[in-house]
Amino acid sequence: MSLTASHLRTDVYKILDGVIETGEPVEIERKGYILRIVIDGPAGSKASRIKKRPGLINGNPKDLAETDWSKAWNPDGNA
DSSP states (O other): OEEEHHHHHHTHHHHHHHHHHHOOOEEEEETTEEEEEOOOOOOOOTGGGOOOOTTOOOSOHHHHHTOOOTTTOOTTOOO
16 A cells, blocks of 8 residues: 555554554655555563663662672772
């Protein structure tokens, strides 16, 4: 299906729902360019979109406060 940007503006939610229901892409012509609205699959949960962060401490913050850092501490600030 091919539409103008003005037609998309008038029925945007209906058109987007149609793409979701049928899986058929919609093309919009704008300023000499063709833009395509396609379905990419379900978005998933917010938790599934969290980026992996290696080195992130996953645990109880109180455990950090009670950690003995005296062996790792360098009073000169040099590593």
